[in-house]
Amino acid sequence: xxxxxxxxLAADFLHLERDVKLVNDHADLLHFDVMDGxxxxxxxxxxxxxxxxxxxxxxxxxxxxxIVNPDKYIGRFAEAGASYISFHxxxxxxxxxxxxxxxxxxxxxxxxxxxxxxxxxxxxRLFPYIESVDFFLIMSVFAxxxxxKFIEDSIGxxxxxxxxxERVGVIKDIEVDGGVSSSNxxxxxxxxxTMLVAGSxxxxxxxxxxAIAGMRF
Numbered sequence: 509x510x511x512x513x514x515x516x517l518a519a520d521f522l523h524l525e526r527d528v529k530l531v532n533d534h535a536d537l538l539h540f541d542v543m544d545g546x547x548x549x550x551x552x553x554x555x556x557x558x559x560x561x562x563x564x565x566x567x568x569x570x571x572x573x574x575i576v577n578p579d580k581y582i583g584r585f586a587e588a589g590a591s592y593i594s595f596h597x598x599x600x601x602x603x604x605x606x607x608x609x610x611x612x613x614x615x616x617x618x619x620x621x622x623x624x625x626x627x628x629x630x631x632x633r634l635f636p637y638i639e640s641v642d643f644f645l646i647m648s649v650f651a652x653x654x655x656x657k658f659i660e661d662s663i664g665x666x667x668x669x670x671x672x673x674e675r676v677g678v679i680k681d682i683e684v685d686g687g688v689s690s691s692n693x694x695x696x697x698x699x700x701x702t703m704l705v706a707g708s709x710x711x712x713x714x715x716x717x718x719a720i721a722g723m724r725f
Contacts, residue, residue: 555584622643647686
């Protein structure tokens with residue numbers, strides 16, 4: 509069954525404990541978007557917020573690092589309570605390193621290692637990492653801001669990645685992030701997505717619990 513991962517970037521920060529408890533009760537993962545203002549044009553939160561949330565979370569924490577030099581922080585996020593940590597292939601490119609080094613580093617800290625790409629990166633660039641990674645993160649908007657419109661081509665990109673997994677006989681989780689809602693969840697799942705990140709469509713909904721349920725197919 510698909511895992512739903514509400515992104516607390518869209519939560520009400522004046523009532524964060526309430527929103528975390530809601531996610532505990534109705535979702536499968538709690539998604540953290542960590543941005544440094546360098547790899548992406550926005551800033552979010554870091555260790556203090558995550559450590560506070562980890563103290564009341566009863567489901568795994570899924571940390572999406574949209575930062576340069578993720579190798580400097582993977583260990584600290586693991587210590588802060590992350591169960592899943594993804595980083596961008598673009599960050600590895602920028603540092604001149606092979607993403608395989610970061611994948612191995614994350615695994616050495618006992619977390620599931622994910623490799624993410626923005627919509628303008630060919631999905632075929634993920635193929636060499638199918639065997640080593642634990643999951644992939646396909647951005648269906650450009651990383652940096654919530655509330656963007658879903659990019660329809662993302663469905664085909666997920667299907668392409670899933671087809672290559674089936675060809676080589678190694679199936680890994682595919683997470684999708686950006687503009688995800690009940691209106692496109694089934695198409696994403698049918699294409700091969702197994703983890704859906706949803707921010708505004710959950711926390712801005714009149715009934716967040718119902719919004720989460722509406723993405724399960």
